[in-house]
Amino acid sequence: MFTDxxxxxxxxxxxxxxxxxxxxxxxLNATHIHVADPNASQLQHLRQRFTVHTYTDNLSAVRDAQVVVFAVKPQVFRDAARPLTVTLAKNRPLVISIAAGIPEKNIRRWLGYDAAIVRVVPNIPALIGAGAAALYANPSVSSAQRTLAKNIFEAVGLALWLGDEILMDAVTAISGSGPAYFFLLMEIMEASARELGLPADIARQLVQQTAYGAACMALESRDDPAALRKQVTSPGGTTAAALKILEAGKLRELFLRALTAARDRGVELSNEFGKEGS
Ligand SMILES: NC(=O)c1ccc[n+]([C@@H]2O[C@H](COP(=O)([O-])OP(=O)(O)OC[C@H]3O[C@@H](n4cnc5c(N)ncnc54)[C@H](OP(=O)(O)O)[C@@H]3O)[C@@H](O)[C@H]2O)c1
Incomplete structure (x- = not known):
């Protein structure tokens, strides 16, 4: 049972x-959550916020865990994992990694046994319960553990399974980095609104609510985004005038190039973390 x-x-x-x-x-009961971090003030902050158990050594936190979530930066993952190998190999918990770019095979190698590993690419709106995460499970993960992993990420938003780990780099480019693309678009629209004479606070509110409204409509509608766009674009009208400029500026090609660059950078980073001996 998830809550236990x-x-x-x-x-x-x-x-x-x-x-x-x-x-x-x-x-989930806060007493079931155990968090380790070397930063004592970070732990104090977590205790005050959630009343969870906290530790400055990782081993104490993972000792009786059924699920161990590695939520460290990729460059410290190996050093954080290695001292835990004996305990984890004995207890066989589900291991979840949210570290960007670290292939499952590396985690398995560092842990030194055929660990049940779910690799996840989450994104930052998880902070407000509106995240989008893609999950990949290795063959050692049981169906009960798959359910557990999905439940954990559905607690902070959307959680979708991917059958092929290689696609995780594309997910990083789309939803992992994606919030930044929407923030950039909002930033550009706000600046343009100010250029067109709107007061800054009005520009901000209108842009934010428009982004929110468009996302809500896209989520609720059965139509795809292209159909929704056509519905709000009268021939010869104002929206058509703007879209004509965006298409002439090759916005679509620009986005494909940008997202491909993000995906390729993800592959480079994975290869870096994937080197033998690393
Ligand atoms: N934030 C995002 O948008 C996002 C999105 C997708 C994936 N991710 C991935 O999620 C992971 C965590 O990201 P985050 O934003 O939560 O990073 P974060 O805020 O920096 O949290 C990582 C924590 O781990 C602690 N730490 C460092 N070394 C440790 C060790 N050996 N053992 C235990 N804890 C250790 C750090 O302490 P110190 O600060 O003292 O070093 C820090 O408190 C990363 O791998 C990142 O790639 C993040």
Missing amino acids: THIAFVGGGNMAGSLIGGLLHQG
Whole structure:
């Protein structure tokens, strides 16, 4: 049963904090959550916010865990994992990694046994319960563990399974980095609104609500985005005038190039973390 699961977090930063908030909101008892982080003030902050158990050593946090979530930066993952190998190999918890770019095979190698591993690409709106995450499970993950992993990420938003780990780099480019693309668009629209004479506070509110409204409509509608766009674009009208400029500026090609660059950078980083001996 999800709400009885003993979950340990190795790393108690932003993503761990958002997941813990979501899990408590879904009914998990705070006493079932154990968090390790070297930063004592970070742990104090988590205790005050959530009344979870906290530790400055990782081993104490993972000792009795059924699920161990590695929520550390990719460059410290190996050093955080290695001292835990004996305990994890004995207890066989579900291991979840949210570290960007670290292939499952590396985690398995660092842990030194055929660990049940779910690799996840989450995104930052998880902080407010509106995240989008893609999950990949290796063959050692049981169906009960798959359900558990999905439940954990659904506590902070959308969670979707991917059958092929290679697609995780594309997910990083789309939804992992995606919030920044929408923030940039909002930034550009706000600046343009000010150029067109609108007061800054009015520009901000109109842009934010328009982004929110468009996203809500896209989520609620059965129509795809192209159909929705056509519905609000009268021939010869104002929207058509703007879209004509965007198309002439090759916005579509620009986006494809940008997202491909993000995907390729993800592949480069994975290869860096994937080197033998790393
Ligand atoms: N934030 C995002 O938008 C996002 C999106 C997708 C994926 N991710 C992934 O999520 C992971 C965590 O990101 P985050 O934003 O939550 O990072 P964060 O806020 O920096 O949290 C990481 C925490 O781990 C602690 N830590 C460092 N070394 C450790 C060790 N050996 N053992 C245990 N804890 C250790 C850090 O402490 P110190 O600060 O003292 O070093 C920090 O408190 C990263 O791998 C990132 O790639 C993040």
